[in-house]
Amino acid sequence: MTSDETVVVSLEGALGRIHLNRPEALNSLNLDIVRKISDGIDALEDNPAVRAIALTGEGRALCAGGDIKMIWQVGRTAPQEALAFWAEEYRLNARISHLRKPWLAVMDGICMGGGVGLSVHGSHRIVTEKTRFAMPETGIGYFPDVGGTWALSRAPQHLGFWIGLTGATIGAADTIAAGLADAMVPSEALPTLLADIASGQALESAIKAHAGDPGVSMLKDNAVLIDSVFASGDMEEIFAALQANGSDFAKSTLALLEAKSPTSLVLTLHLLRAAQSSASLETCLDREYAADALILDGHDFYEGVRAAVIDKDRNPIWSPARLGEVDQEGLVSAINPLPSLFSTATADDL
Template identity: 55%
Template sequence: MPSTSETLIDRTGSLGRIRLNRPKALNSLTLAMVRDIENALDAFEADPAVAAVLLTGEGERGLCAGGDIRMIYDGGRAGSPEPVDFWREEYRMNARLARLAKPYVAFMDGIVMGGGVGVSVYGSHRIVTERTRFAMPETGIGFFPDVGASWFLTRRNDELGTYAALTGEQLAAGDVIAFGLADSHVPSERLPALAEKLSSLPATASHADVSAAIAAFAETLTPGEITGQRALIDRLFAFDTVEAIFAALERDGTDFAARALGILRMKSPLSLKVTLRLLRLGRKETALEACLEREFAATATVLRSHDFYEGVRAAVVDKDRNPRWRPAQLADVTEQDVAAFFEPAAKPLFAGATGKGERP
């Protein structure tokens, strides 16, 4: 099976295996890895001996912490085409995963963030563990939740997705299931046995057969702390402007509101506004591809923006955790600043395609 050392591709019994293999980098995705995944999906879909596909991350820390942000930072500053190529192929892969005919199982063990969400959340069988730490933290680096976040965080009739996207806070396993972003909880120590069970299924196994195999290893999990604040989140994050959300949090007076407000004040004001607009537009869409298209178009402005390079500098390069956003205040972000992120892409992702985007 064609692969690189960054992605291990093989078949065990009837199970096609994709193992992300950059453990020192928390399995962050490179362009080569995206291409490896696409090639593996081609091979597994065409192979009648493969009943299901399993995605896992090598190492002890997590499935995937996201895209290779340092590559995007360096490439963007140098004017390299690689960041655009990466996003183009990554987003197309996200849409491909949502349409995959065969069962696609993702072990969302440990850190699952950003692009790591993109390679798992569209699976037909998404499994979290007691170690899962799920987040879309992009507003903290001057970016916005992407890989279709304006789709998968807006499918529910509540504001949990708005909270998760704006704050970037980590969600525990119970919250991820309650959000509808995962399906089952399996203790991490039982994952190897589950993988072995899946590999022993007949090649003709159905989605229901895979579900039954997982159910034998799954345990009931109560919703997490954030889900317990749903009523409060629905009330405080229901607005269509970031200013209105800030005002509601300031008025509320609860410890939860005060903490959320403190978190939001650390984020890029411009990113917060762009993110909320993406979410509100995404809520109206009926196809995943439309959301991915809009997000891809916005990345062109990201590569020209001050806040992205400043956010990555503070978080990844210098690691001083002290980004100097521009504009520094929410009130100073203009409509023109935000509108720049919503210009159509010069070369669309899905020209002439509609897609269904059923998952999640």
């Protein structure tokens, strides 16, 4: 790949290609890239020669996330600019879920945040032995967005709750176990897989021909514990249950949660539980959009991004600092619905 374009749209036989080409930034998204992906979909979806569309990434990542540094910079002074980015990104996420042609997301390498939104809503999702999948937002004072609350809430046995709340990075087997990917294809087999699809082979048969064993899933092995603990609607109860269990997995999970923004944990749990009873991805995206406005008006997002991205001291000072100090009722009631991003969608009770 030698093009200077950040998004390369091409046609290879029957396969339309959208290739993210910003490897120095791990193919992270900005508004220009979101628009280029959308334009690429316009061209490929309307082309009668295209039987499927594949999303791939240059370098070590499919996509490491969205432009949180931009949002950090403008969130306080020009919140509408940040909300405008989210609005276009979320509309793209929803569009992927309704494409008239198969969408093959190749989650080879890092796939986090915004990259997850480009992948999990598609019709065909593959991972590789290099996949590093995460929704790490609670670690920066934010919450799983890009329709993450919809996808995570539908994982079996509350595995998605564990992924969204801990922000942990998982591999191929765990991503498949949580229903966020469909198959593991070895990285070295990807060129042949894409060539087979380009030659006209059906996606299902091509993926099946190249699929490999994803290995053991740590989440599946601990699914009974996860299901019993993360079914709770209260974060303090979740902490207490993990402490009472005392297993190595419970201790490691507790350590992950203790490092996260208490406010983000409470907000994320609320959004995941609300998503469980939601009728559509669009409803969840509308709810996430409303929560975005709340986040921009708070403290922890700016502090979390500062510690992780700006100063990189990895030492955020959350406010409030302890879970018991979070006003859960006040936090949830402060989420004020915004006009729907979708003409046919209406927000559920927030």
